[in-house]
Amino acid sequence: MFVLFEEAGKYLGGRVLSEAEASAQVELDTGKRVKVKGANIVLRFEKPSPADLIAEARTLAAAMDLDLAWEFAAEGEFGFADLAADYFSDKPSLAQQAAALFALFEAPHYFRRAGKGRFKKAPAEIVQQALAAIEKKKAVQAQITEWAGQLAEGVCPAPVREQLYKILFRPDKNAPEYKAVVDAARATQRAPLDLLERAGAIDSPYQFHWRRFLFENFPKGTGFPALAAPAIVDDLPVASGLQAFSIDDSQTTEIDDALSVQGLGTGTVTVGIHIAAPALALAPGSAIDNVARARMSTVYMPGYKITMLPDDVVNTYTLLEGGDRPAVSLYARFDEATLELQATETKLERVPIVANLRHDQLDSVVTQPWLEDAAFQSDGTPEAAANLRAPLSFLFRLAKQLKAQREVVRGKPENFNRPDYNFRLVGNEGGEPTGSEQVQISTRQRGAPLDLIVSEAMILANSSWGGWLGELGVPGLYRSQASLAPGIKVRMGTRALPHAGLGVKSYAWSTSPLRRYTDLVNQWQIIAAARHGKTAALAAPFKPKDADLFSILSGFDAAYATYNAYQGGMERFWTLKYLQQQGITELEATVIKDLPNGALVRADTLPLVFPVAGQQERGARLRVKLGEIDEIALDVTGTVLERLDAPKADAAADEENGEEEEVVAGPIAIAVDLSDSEAAPENTPA
Numbered sequence: 001m002f003v004l005f006e007e008a009g010k011y012l013g014g015r016v017l018s019e020a021e022a023s024a025q026v027e028l029d030t031g032k033r034v035k036v037k038g039a040n041i042v043l044r045f046e047k048p049s050p051a052d053l054i055a056e057a058r059t060l061a062a063a064m065d066l067d068l069a070w071e072f073a074a075e076g077e078f079g080f081a082d083l084a085a086d087y088f089s090d091k092p093s094l095a096q097q098a099a100a101l102f103a104l105f106e107a108p109h110y111f112r113r114a115g116k117g118r119f120k121k122a123p124a125e126i127v128q129q130a131l132a133a134i135e136k137k138k139a140v141q142a143q144i145t146e147w148a149g150q151l152a153e154g155v156c157p158a159p160v161r162e163q164l165y166k167i168l169f170r171p172d173k174n175a176p177e178y179k180a181v182v183d184a185a186r187a188t189q190r191a192p193l194d195l196l197e198r199a200g201a202i203d204s205p206y207q208f209h210w211r212r213f214l215f216e217n218f219p220k221g222t223g224f225p226a227l228a229a230p231a232i233v234d235d236l237p238v239a240s241g242l243q244a245f246s247i248d249d250s251q252t253t254e255i256d257d258a259l260s261v262q263g264l265g266t267g268t269v270t271v272g273i274h275i276a277a278p279a280l281a282l283a284p285g286s287a288i289d290n291v292a293r294a295r296m297s298t299v300y301m302p303g304y305k306i307t308m309l310p311d312d313v314v315n316t317y318t319l320l321e322g323g324d325r326p327a328v329s330l331y332a333r334f335d336e337a338t339l340e341l342q343a344t345e346t347k348l349e350r351v352p353i354v355a356n357l358r359h360d361q362l363d364s365v366v367t368q369p370w371l372e373d374a375a376f377q378s379d380g381t382p383e384a385a386a387n388l389r390a391p392l393s394f395l396f397r398l399a400k401q402l403k404a405q406r407e408v409v410r411g412k413p414e415n416f417n418r419p420d421y422n423f424r425l426v427g428n429e430g431g432e433p434t435g436s437e438q439v440q441i442s443t444r445q446r447g448a449p450l451d452l453i454v455s456e457a458m459i460l461a462n463s464s465w466g467g468w469l470g471e472l473g474v475p476g477l478y479r480s481q482a483s484l485a486p487g488i489k490v491r492m493g494t495r496a497l498p499h500a501g502l503g504v505k506s507y508a509w510s511t512s513p514l515r516r517y518t519d520l521v522n523q524w525q526i527i528a529a530a531r532h533g534k535t536a537a538l539a540a541p542f543k544p545k546d547a548d549l550f551s552i553l554s555g556f557d558a559a560y561a562t563y564n565a566y567q568g569g570m571e572r573f574w575t576l577k578y579l580q581q582q583g584i585t586e587l588e589a590t591v592i593k594d595l596p597n598g599a600l601v602r603a604d605t606l607p608l609v610f611p612v613a614g615q616q617e618r619g620a621r622l623r624v625k626l627g628e629i630d631e632i633a634l635d636v637t638g639t640v641l642e643r644l645d646a647p648k649a650d651a652a653a654d655e656e657n658g659e660e661e662e663v664v665a666g667p668i669a670i671a672v673d674l675s676d677s678e679a680a681p682e683n684t685p686a
Contacts, residue, residue, distance in 0.1 A: 002050050004043040004098060005036045006116060011102065013050025042080070042101060042117040045094050057098030064103045070110045073121050077114045080104055109134070140176050147180035152188045156199040164201050165215035168193070168670045178672070185674055192672040197632065205631030206435020209573060213566050217299075217559075222306050227288050229316035232281045232326050238350045239329065244274050245355040245388055246319055247454050249422075251430075254298065254307065254514040255319040258327070258353055259457055261391035269336045269394060273461040274327040274351045275511050278309075278317040279523035281326075284541045288313055289520075293552065296559035298515040301570040302423035303433045307515075314514055324350040328526060330461045339401040344464050346530045355384040359450055360422070366450055371396040396449050399456035406459070406503035410484065419443035420451075421607040423574050438581060439574045441606065458511045459502060465526050466508030470496030473537040474525050475544050476508045477518040477553055492518075492557050494549055518556050521549070572634050575608050579636075580629060588644065589624050591616045601638065612638040621645045 001016045003026060014026040017033065026036050029051055045053070064087070072086040084092035084100035092100070104111045104119045109130030111119040122130070147157045160167065163177045171178045185192045202208045214222070244258040260272035282288050292308050299306040307314060319325045329349055333342045362385055365378045371393045385392070407413050422444060425437035444451065469476045480497035481490045490499070496506035513520040521542065528540035542549045578584075589601035592609070599616040601624065602609050612624055624638035 002045050002047075002053075003036070003041045004045075004050065004053070004101075005041045007034070007036070007040065011042075011054070011098075011105070013054055015050075039116055043094065043098060053095060053098055056095040057102055060095060060099035061102040061106070064099065066103065066107050066110050069100075069103060070121060070127065073111070073119075075121065077118055077120050079118050083119075144176045144180045144183060147176070148183035148187065151180060151184035151195060151199050154199050156196065156201040160196075161201050164196065165212055168196075168672060169212065169216060171671050173673075181672060182674055185672070192674070193632065193670060202632070204435045206433065206573065208632060209566075209569060209634075210432075210435075217562060217566075218306070224291060224310040225287070227291065227310055227313065229288070229310075229313040230281045230286075232277070234280055234326075234348065236280075236326055236348055236350045238324050239272070239274075239327075239347070239352065242272060242352065243354040243388075243391075244272060244319075244327075244351045245321075245357055245384075245391075246353065247357045247359065247450050250358045250360050251305075253311070253318065254309075254314050254512075255356060256512045256514050256519075257454070257458065257461075258319045258325075258351065259391075259395060259453070260351070261394055264336070264390055264394060267336050268342070269334050271332045271334065271395065271398065271457070272351070273330045273332070273457050273511070274319065274325075275329070275461070275523070276317045276319050276514055277326040277328045277348070277523065277527075278313070278513050279328075279520055279527055280348065281317070282520070284524065292517050292520060293555070296517045296556045297563055299563045300567050302439070302574045303425035303428045303437065304430070308517065309514060317514060319351075319353050319356075321353045321356045324352050327351040328523060328530070330464055332460060332464070334398065339398055344468075346465070346468070346526065348527065348530055355388065357384060357388075357450070359444065359448075363444060363448055363450060366392060368396075368449055371449055392453065395453045395457070399452045402456045402460060403452065409503035410500065412484075414447075418446065420446055421571070423571060425574075435573075435577075439578045441575065441578055459504065459507070461511050462507050462509055463499075463502070463504035465510045465522070466496055466504075466506035469508060469522075469525055469529060470506055472529050472534060473544065474529055474540050475542055475546065475549055476510075476522045476525050477549070477556070478506060478508045480507065492553050494553065516556075516560075517552065521552060569634060571607055573631065575606055576629050576631060576634065576636060578606070579626065585626055586641065587624050587626065587638070589622055589638070591618050591620045591622065594618065608636075610636050610638055612640055614640055616640065 002013060003016055003024065004011060004013050005026070006012075012028060014028040014034070017025040017027050019025070019038075022038050024036050024038065024041065025033060027033050029049075048056075069083060069087055073083055074086075080101040081092065081097050083104065084097045087100060088096040101117060105113075108122075110122055110127055112122055114120045147160060150157050151160065157180070160177045160180060163175070166172070167175075167178050167181055173179075181192055181196065184190075185195050188195060190198070196202060239260075242260040242262050244260040246255045246258040248255055256276045258274040260274065262270045262272070282292075288309065291310070295306075295308045298308045317326065319327065327349060329347045329351060331345045331347065333344070334340065335342060362382065365381050366385055367378065369376045370378050370381075370389075374389070374393070403414070420443065422442045424440040424442070425433055426440060428437050466476060466478055475494045476496070478493050478496055479490055479499060480493060480495075481500045481502075482488050482498070483500045488500075490501060496508070498505055499507040508522050509516060509518045510522040510526060511519060513523045524541045525536075529536040532539045537544065587606070587608070588604045589610075589612075590604060591599045592602050593600040594615070595611055597615075598611050598613045599618075600609060601612050601616075601622060604621070612622070616622065621644040623641045623644060625641050627637045627639065629636045
């Protein structure tokens with residue numbers, strides 16, 4: 001005897017081997033033996049074979065008119081054999097009964113299940129809604145098929161183009177646009193990104209990187225709401241007897257810091273480090289603060305930036321030359337002969353800014369000989385720099401001393417072997433780049449005099465204020481590094497801990513409040529310390545173990561890492577573009593790391609790290625032939641043409657764990673999964 005039975009939402013047939021009161025042992029066509037509950041058996045028969053019966057029944061079920069079957073079905077609960085009698089004939093055949101069962105089982109929108117082999121008609125309105133949904137699904141599937149065909153033919157449908165970044169990086173896997181890309185990629189056996197690029201979905205490599213960054217980090221755009229910068233209501237005294245000046249690049253509009261020198265020739269010199277003071281006007285939780293906290297930092301990239309604060313707000317508090325500007329000032333008093341630090345003091349005041357000096361205009365003029373020898377003359381020295389020669393010379397002398405003192409703590413000199421690279425996009429005057437601009441890359445050697453002056457002054461301020469907040473028990477946002485041992489990286493925290501990489505006892509970013517949210521937060525704390533002294537911990541906006549402070553730290557850490565990665569990626573993009581524009585096919589490079597079956601090298605004259613084939617000794621200099629450039633993956637590889645010299649004995653010391661990470665291209669991680677597919681319809685008889 002054969003039986004037809006339900007098992008795990010499917011109908012199967014087999015031969016009965018033995019039968020008890022409530023179950024039966026059944027052998028399937030595959031030879032597998034299963035135990036079947038008696039209640040799950042819906043038909044018993046001697047012939048035909050189960051496979052033949054199911055095949056015939058499926059054919060009949062496919063031809064059944066479900067609307068007509070719904071009309072014929074009884075109003076109450078009924079069995080499949082009852083419907084077969086109403087639909088086919090008074091005495092339906094075994095195949096017709098099985099066909100009715102399959103049809104009922106596969107049409108839950110027409111018939112609701114009421115038990116094993118028993119059903120009940122769905123209400124007419126439910127049937128209509130279900131039919132409409134089925135038609136809609138068919139239309140959507142037809143649209144998916146059409147779009148997939150267009151993509152396979154190299155044409156990108158407009159809806160897919162509009163959803164490009166969502167499809168690639170944050171997809172709704174039920175969306176027809178996503179499914180069309182998956183279907184087309186499977187059909188053409190192309191990677192989704194390659195498929196979309198060939199179909200013209202990507203306007204240009206630059207736009208791809210830019211729009212992806214905006215999609216992931218600025219989904220509502222980079223514009224600001226209408227915000228008015230509040231005035232500083234404090235009656236701040238004007239610092240008398242000093243002339244402060246800033247030193248920045250020409251592109252800098254957020255002028256956060258300025259310097260001053262007083263007392264030259266008296267034996268005691270006071271250096272002023274003056275920081276723009278938006279925290280005197282902005283309050284935590286205010287509308288402008290919420291904007292700054294959402295962004296966490298200004299985003300930098302060659303030729304463009306996304307500021308943390310609106311331009312009008314920046315312009316209100318920036319240290320622009322020609323006026324008295326509100327500032328939080330650190331005054332450090334030094335012995336003029338020995339340069340020993342005698343005392344520090346913090347003041348809230350207005351500071352006269354007499355000049356905004358620019359690195360790129362002065363680096364060739366304000367040189368070490370110019371600063372160390374008053375008789376040395378440089379052609380074309382700007383008047384502003386000439387007027388500040390004496391304070392600049394003292395600051396350079398002091399910077400060298402401060403650096404030497406930090407290096408004693410570090411245990412070894414800082415490495416300034418690699419230059420900083422500056423990018424200029426010709427024809428771009430601060431507007432959003434298109435990616436087609438001619439790029440110029442220039443260098444500024446790390447540790448150049450003006451650079452050293454500013455960096456040492458900022459380290460002094462950040463370490464002094466960080467230590468002061470720690471002494472007062474006022475929490476802040478600190479950067480620390482436990483040691484210079486390999487693998488020990490710079491961390492952020494709320495406690496004043498040593499920074500081994502800089503050689504200071506503590507380091508709290510405080511000198512860029514217009515550009516970094518951590519600095520704005522720390523400035524609120526510093527202002528509280530300046531106003532309240534030993535009771536500052538009670539008056540500061542952020543208290544010890546403040547959960548909000550930890551939230552800010554976590555958010556900043558994530559945002560800053562993302563922004564730095566994007567800046568590095570865009571610098572790499574423009575470096576690759578420079579190679580193409582200049583027709584450069586060979587580079588001299590130095591091996592910096594071993595890779596499986598190859599090595600990682602750094603170009604000697606460009607900001608470019610890339611892999612080459614073949615094992616090479618670390619520190620070896622090579623001439624390398626460049627391969628094909630992939631502007632989407634930001635990828636280029638090299639082939640070694642010749643070895644130029646032996647590796648340096650101290651090559652390992654050239655690379656230190658500090659604030660930097662190498663930016664190297666890799667596969668772009670997209671969220672399109674080609675294993676995604678339409679699920680098989682549920683409860684389909686097998």
